Structures are given as structure tokens and as C-alpha cells.
Amino acid sequence: MELLNLYQNNYLIVFVFLCLGVILPLVALYLGKLLRPYKPYDAKYTTYESGIEPFHDSRVQFNVRYYIFALMFVIFDVETVFLYPWAVAYEKLGIFALIEMLIFVLMLVIGLVYAWKKKVLKWT
Amino acid sequence: MDLETLLSYEWGTMAPEFIILGVATALSLLDLFMPKKVDRRILGWLGFTGILAAIVALVSLIGHDTTSILFDTFRLDGFAKAFKLILLAGAALVLLLAIDYEPKEGMKEYRGEFFYLFLTALLGAMMMSSSGDLITLFIGLELLSLSSYILAGMRKKNLQSNESAMKYVINGGISTAITLFGMSYVYGLTGTTNLKEMSLILGNIADPQHVYILGLAFFLIFIGLSFKIASAPFHMWAPDVYEGAPTPVTAFLSVVSKTAGFVILLRLLLAIFASVPVQGDGAEPLPLLLRMQDYLAFLAGATMIIGNVIALRQRNVKRLFAYSSIAHAGYILVALTTMSYFMFDAIWFYLLAYLFMNLGAFAILQLITSKTGSEDIGQFAGLYQRAPVLAVGMGIFILSLAGIPGTAGFIGKLNIFMGALIREPAHFVLVGIMIVMTVVSYVYYFGLFTQMFFRPAADDSKLKLSPGITTVVVICAAATVLFGIMPNLALDFFHQNFNGFSDFLQ
Numbered sequence: 046m047e048l049l050n051l052y053q054n055n056y057l058i059v060f061v062f063l064c065l066g067v068i069l070p071l072v073a074l075y076l077g078k079l080l081r082p083y084k085p086y087d088a089k090y091t092t093y094e095s096g097i098e099p100f101h102d103s104r105v106q107f108n109v110r111y112y113i114f115a116l117m118f119v120i121f122d123v124e125t126v127f128l129y130p131w132a133v134a135y136e137k138l139g140i141f142a143l144i145e146m147l148i149f150v151l152m153l154v155i156g157l158v159y160a161w162k163k164k165v166l167k168w169t
Numbered sequence: 170m171d172l173e174t175l176l177s178y179e180w181g182t183m184a185p186e187f188i189i190l191g192v193a194t195a196l197s198l199l200d201l202f203m204p205k206k207v208d209r210r211i212l213g214w215l216g217f218t219g220i221l222a223a224i225v226a227l228v229s230l231i232g233h234d235t236t237s238i239l240f241d242t243f244r245l246d247g248f249a250k251a252f253k254l255i256l257l258a259g260a261a262l263v264l265l266l267a268i269d270y271e272p273k274e275g276m277k278e279y280r281g282e283f284f285y286l287f288l289t290a291l292l293g294a295m296m297m298s299s300s301g302d303l304i305t306l307f308i309g310l311e312l313l314s315l316s317s318y319i320l321a322g323m324r325k326k327n328l329q330s331n332e333s334a335m336k337y338v339i340n341g342g343i344s345t346a347i348t349l350f351g352m353s354y355v356y357g358l359t360g361t362t363n364l365k366e367m368s369l370i371l372g373n374i375a376d377p378q379h380v381y382i383l384g385l386a387f388f389l390i391f392i393g394l395s396f397k398i399a400s401a402p403f404h405m406w407a408p409d410v411y412e413g414a415p416t417p418v419t420a421f422l423s424v425v426s427k428t429a430g431f432v433i434l435l436r437l438l439l440a441i442f443a444s445v446p447v448q449g450d451g452a453e454p455l456p457l458l459l460r461m462q463d464y465l466a467f468l469a470g471a472t473m474i475i476g477n478v479i480a481l482r483q484r485n486v487k488r489l490f491a492y493s494s495i496a497h498a499g500y501i502l503v504a505l506t507t508m509s510y511f512m513f514d515a516i517w518f519y520l521l522a523y524l525f526m527n528l529g530a531f532a533i534l535q536l537i538t539s540k541t542g543s544e545d546i547g548q549f550a551g552l553y554q555r556a557p558v559l560a561v562g563m564g565i566f567i568l569s570l571a572g573i574p575g576t577a578g579f580i581g582k583l584n585i586f587m588g589a590l591i592r593e594p595a596h597f598v599l600v601g602i603m604i605v606m607t608v609v610s611y612v613y614y615f616g617l618f619t620q621m622f623f624r625p626a627a628d629d630s631k632l633k634l635s636p637g638i639t640t641v642v643v644i645c646a647a648a649t650v651l652f653g654i655m656p657n658l659a660l661d662f663f664h665q666n667f668n669g670f671s672d673f674l675q
Contacts, residue, residue, distance in 0.1 A: 162201040
């Protein structure tokens with residue numbers, strides 16, 4: 046039971062930080078509101094876009110193809126991440142890792158062929 | 170590691186997995202490079218042959234000693250062999266259904282993918298059944314889950330199928346996260362992912378704080394995996410996903426995926442938590458697993474009640490079967506809860522019986538729903554006048570699902586009862602709930618029955634039987650009756666070949 050209390054007491058500090066985290070922005074914003082002058086007019090309410098007059102909706106729809114491209118990129122990015130440590134430690138890992146890597150790369154090549162045939166690599 | 174150690178492993182024991190992997194890869198490449206005009210059904214037959222080959226390879230391995238490859242990441246023990254047989258048989262039958270599946274809007278473009286995704290899901294399930302390492306088990310679980318997410322959304326243009334895939338992915342993601350969190354506790358306490366080493370280390374655990382954390386880990390793992398077996402508290406996805414998914418996929422989820430869920434659940438719970446000693450009120454320390462029985466019993470009871478009671482109100486046949494499958498998960502959980510000497514026999518036999526009775530019912534369901542395009546229970550009206558043989562087949566499956574003597578479902582339930590009552594103290598409450606709920610389930614099962622045999626048919630058009638569905642119905646009906654009358658065929662096979670899973674942790 047004593048251990049449990051000790052364990053729970055450790056979370057007190059987390060709780061303190063949680064409270065601080067909530068209070069700090071509230072206090073800061075409230076103080077700012079007290080100190081700043083309040084004189085609104087229309088131009089102040091427009092969106093600030095680096096000095097350019099805002100001309101359309103700030104949310105733009107992206108082409109869905111970017112998403113597929115990003116997925117492809119991630120797959121091959123991860124592949125390189127795995128290949129690097131293997132290449133560096135090749136001397137120590139020996140033939141077993143070579144076979145494993147061959148299987149790994151082969152599977153990814155099949156994936157690439159799949160994407161290619163399914164016309165993922167084409168923009169239009 | 171050098172080449173000699175690599176070659177010293179008995180890779181031959183992995184033959185069934187290699188066959189499935191090879192066939193799945195070959196199918197995906199064939200699907201890509203075959204001309205557009207060629208009918209993709211040939212790929213389905215190829216996949217079916219692949220599964221049959223894997224079954225043959227597995228059967229030839231049945232007498233093989235327990236082997237372990239690469240520090241238990243793959244192990245072939247009695248447990249793995251017994252459950253892989255069920256998984257492979259289920260997948261073979263499901264593939265037959267998939268070959269004959271013809272949705273209204275057609276599925277020209279994706280039919281090839283349809284077949285090999287079943288195979289990759291099967292591969293995941295097989296890895297789950299024969300691994301003794303947390304990481305490999307988890308990879309198997311994910312392979313199965315990810316493939317089934319895609320399968321559920323296979324009808325791209327169908328709104329319900331999309332909804333079902335979406336719900337499945339989100340729920341699945343949450344449940345996987347919970348499971349993984351539980352696994353992380355276990356790993357953190359033992360510092361190894363190997364189940365065997367884990368159970369050794371946990372056997373000497375003394376700190377009550379650690380036992381407390383292990384209790385948490387137990388619940389996290391169990392709750393997370395209850396998603397795969399569709400039991401309370403993670404059962405809510407089942408009706409929606411079952412309804413929207415293509416019928417062969419629904420059959421796959423309710424049989425193969427559920428079996429795989431029970432397999433990984435047994436593997437993890439027994440390997441990890443059965444060895445943790447907990448000092449209780451008595452002098453003798455009990456394993457943590459036995460201490461958790463009451464909670465498991467509660468969840469099993471809740472699953473049975475929820476499944477059976479809500480099923481009473483369903484008009485949609487697929488939803489009805491979803492709730493019925495939740496209820497069946499509850500029955501099997503009863504066997505798991507009691508942890509009697511017969512637990513493995515009861516669970517294995519029930520899953521076997523469930524495989525045949527449920528797949529047979531889904532075969533007929535697929536035939537009728539795809540003919541009319543509606544999944545209302547009224548579509549079964551007058552089936553006896555339209556197709557007497559089919560109605561009798563469906564009758565057998567429903568009787569078996571309800572657990573009437575003479576069918577495999579009855580023997581399965583009987584085994585579970587015996588296991589629950591043989592324990593000291595006996596689980597009377599749990600058995601009571603199970604009996605009452607079985608009686609409740611008669612209402613909706615026999616509702617289907619009256620529709621088929623006593624209501625006039627809405628239209629008298631002939632039902633066209635396709636070879637795949639006919640084969641599935643015939644095999645399933647024969648097996649359901651055979652194992653109902655001569656259950657010892659299966660049970661003796663089980664006892665003779667698998668030694669009561671004595672090599673589970675060796």
C-alpha cells in the first residue's frame with residue numbers, strides 16, 4: 046500500500062504541470078485583454094496574408110493524387126531507412142541478412158510493379 | 170548468423186505458409202499481367218488449389234515433432250497444427266463462395282484482388298496460430314486485419330460496403346492499439362518478446378505491484394482481442410460490418426477471422442498469464458489466469474445475452490447472423506472461462522462445428538440475397554417450395570446453430586457444458602445463462618425455419634445453383650451431420666495426433 050501511495054504521489058507533479066499548462070495561457074490572454082486598447086474597425090477584421098489583400102477561401106482542396114504519392118514515398122523512404130543500417134553492418138551480419146534483404150527488396154519491387162500497373166505513377 | 174545455422178532450421182515445417190505466400194504473390198502478379206479480357210475466376214480456382222496443397226502439406230506434417238524456427242518466431246506444435254487445419258478448411262470453403270460471388274454492380278476490376286487478399290489474410294491467421302513470439306504474433310494479427318479491412322470495402326461503389334470498411338478500420342485501429350498497449354506492459358516487465366522466456370520470468374514474480382500491472386495487461390490484451398472474436402465489449406462493429414461487407418467476406422470474418430482471434434487469445438493468455446502466481450486468500454498461490462475467471466465469466470455471459478437478445482429484433486438476415494455469431498463467440502468464451510481439462514477439446518470442436526454450420530448457412534444466404542438483391546428475412550419465405558434440397562440444407566445448418574441433438578452444434582455445446590460443470594466449483598450460473606440464451610436463440614433460428622417451410626413463396630422462380638455454392642452446401646451439411654452423429658471421429662483424431670497440446674510451451 047505504501048508503494049502504491051508513493052507511486053501515486055509521483056503523479057502529483059504531473060497534475061501540477063497540467064494545472065500550470067492550463068492556467069498559464071488563460072492568465073496571459075486575460076492580462077493582454079486588460080492592457081490592450083479596444084478600437085475595432087472593418088479592416089482590422091480581415092485575414093492577414095503578408096500584406097496582400099485576401100482574395101479567396103483560405104482552405105484549398107488538394108488533389109487527391111498527392112495522397113497516393115505520399116504513400117508511395119513513405120514506403121520507399123522506409124525501405125531506404127532499413128537498407129542503410131544493413132549496408133553499414135554488412136560485414137557482421139553476413140549471408141543471412143543478405144537473403145533477408147533480398148526477400149524484403151523483392152517484396153517491395155512487387156509492390157512497385159503493382160503501383161506501376163495500377164497507374165499510380167501517372168499524374169493524369 | 171551464418172549460412173549453416175540458417176540451413177539447420179527445418180524450413181520444411183513452414184511448407185503450408187510458404188505455399189500460401191507463394192500462391193498469393195503469384196496471383197497478384199498474374200492479376201496484374203493477365204489481359205483484361207480473361208475471366209479472373211481462374212485465379213480463384215488457382216487460390217483454391219493452393220489452399221488444398223497447403224492442407225496436404227499440413228496433414229503430412231501432423232506426425233512431425235515440435236519444431237521451432239528462429240527462436241520460436243515460428244513454431245510447429247500440436248496447437249498450431251490443430252487450429253491451422255480449421256483455418257485452412259474455412260478459407261478453402263470461403264474461397265469457393267468468393268468464386269461464385271456476383272454483386273449487382275459487378276466487380277470486374279477487383280476480382281483478382283478479392284482472391285489474393287483472402288490468401289494474405291489466411292497467411293496472417295496461420296502465423297498467429299504458430300508463433301511463440303509477441304512480435305510475430307502481432308504481425309500476423311495485423312496482416313489478417315489489414316487484409317480484411319480492404320476486403321470489407323471491396324464493393325467500391327456500394328455505400329454500405331464503404332461504411333462497413335470505414336467502421337471496421339476505425340474500430341480495428343482502436344482495438345489494436347489497446348492490445349499493443351497491453352503487450353507493452355508484459356514486455357516491459359519481462360524484457361523479452363519470447364512467450365516461453367516470458368512465462369519463465371513471470372513464474373518467479375513476487376512484487377504485488379508487478380502482479381497488479383500484469384492484471385491490467387491481461388485486461389488490455391483480452392479487451393483488444395475481443396474485437397477479433399466479436400465479443401463484448403468490442404462487438405458493436407459486427408452487425409454493421411457484416412451487413413455491408415460482401416457475403417463471402419462476411420463468412421470469412423465470422424468464421425476464419427473469429428477462429429484466428431480465439432487462437433491468438435489462447436496462445437497469449439495461456440502462455441503469459443497462466444504462470445503468474447498470485448497470493449490469494451488461501452495458502453496456495455493461484456495462477457493469475459484463474460483469478461480472472463470471474464471477469465471472463467461476466468464478459469462471456471454479457472456476450473451471450475447481448476448477441477441473442479438483440480438478434481430477436483433483426484429483420485436483416487446478415488445482421489441476424491452477425492448477432493448470432495456474437496452469441497457463438499460467447500459460448501466459446503464459456504469454454505475459455507472455465508479452463509477445465511477439456512478446454513482445448515471443447516473450443517477446437519466447437520470452432521470446427523461452427524465452421525461448417527456457419528459457412529453452409531452463409532452459402533445459402535449468399536445465393537438468396539444475390540438473387541433478389543434484398544437481405545430481408547422474408548426472402549427466405551417458401552424456400553421449401555422453390556428449392557426443397559436447399560431448404561433442407563439450410564434446415565440442417567439452423568438446427569446445428571441452435572444446438573439440436575444429431576448435429577455438430579449440439580455436441581459442441583455439450584462439450585462446453587461438460588467442461589463447465591466438471592470443474593470444482595462448477596460454473597452453474599454461467600451454464601444457466603448459456604442454456605437460457607440457447608432457448609432464446611431458438612426464437613430467431615426457428616423464425617427463419619417457419620419462413621422457409623410454412624410461408625408461401627413471394628416468387629416461384631427457380632434458384633440457379635452454381636457449382637461452388639453447391640459444393641460448399643454439400644460439404645458443410647455432410648460434415649455437420651457426420652460430426653453430430655459421430656463426434657468421436659473428430660475428437661479421436663484430436664486426441665491421437667496432438668497429445669492434448671502438451672508441447673504448448675516446450
